[in-house]
Amino acid sequence: xxxRTGGRCVRRHPRFFGLVQEQLLEFAEHSFALNKTxxxxxxxxxxxxxxxxxxxxxxxxxxxxxxxxxxxxVWSAFMALHSGRTYGMSGPxxxxxxxxxxxxxLTGIVLSSWELETVKALDMAWVKAMNEDNG
Numbered sequence: 001x002x003x004r005t006g007g008r009c010v011r012r013h014p015r016f017f018g019l020v021q022e023q024l025l026e027f028a029e030h031s032f033a034l035n036k037t038x039x040x041x042x043x044x045x046x047x048x049x050x051x052x053x054x055x056x057x058x059x060x061x062x063x064x065x066x067x068x069x070x071x072x073x074v075w076s077a078f079m080a081l082h083s084g085r086t087y088g089m090s091g092p093x094x095x096x097x098x099x100x101x102x103x104x105x106l107t108g109i110v111l112s113s114w115e116l117e118t119v120k121a122l123d124m125a126w127v128k129a130m131n132e133d134n135g
Contacts, residue, residue, distance in 0.1 A: 020068050020070055020071050021071075021117070021118045021121065023065065023066075023068040023071070023113070024067075024068050024071045024074065024075065024118060024122070025118075025122065025125055026064075026065040027064065027065045027066065027067050027068065028075075028122050028125055029124070029125050029129065030064030030065055031055055031064065032125060032129035032130075033129055034048070034061075034062070034064070036129055036132075038131065041094075044061075045062070048061055048062045049062070062079050067123050071118070073115075074111075074115050074118045074119060074122075077109065077111060077115065077119055078118075078119045078122045078123065080103065080107075081095050081099070081100060081103055081119065081123075082095070082123070082126065083134075084099070084103070089128065091131070092126075092127060092130055094123055095119070095120065095123045096122070100116065100119065122126045
């Protein structure tokens with residue numbers, strides 16, 4: 001790769017990365033809300049899919065923001081880290097910087113500062129979604 005790639009690219013094009021992060025967070029927040037389960041163990045997604053099956057119409061709540069393909073590697077990193085999440089007495093623990101560093105060390109994956117910030121933002125969005133009442 002040339003000298004124009006890597007970390008310097010992030011500093012030169014913050015609007016692009018900010019937009020990608022925003023799109024990924026919108027997708028993630030919608031997905032997290034749909035995948036959250038109620039007290040009976042059913043997710044909002046499952047309930048809405050049942051409505052769609054029964055009525056033949058897709059509820060608008062099921063249609064969300066498009067996944068930004070350019071950030072698939074960040075989503076994949078988040079999902080891998082999320083699968084190793086720890087839980088405490090009060091529920092899920094946020095991902096730690098130490099845990100992320102250990103995962104990077106074990107996998108050999110190097111995340112840029114933008115990618116790290118995005119993983120932490122996704123984690124905060126997931127924790128927030130899980131802590132909201134089902135209503």
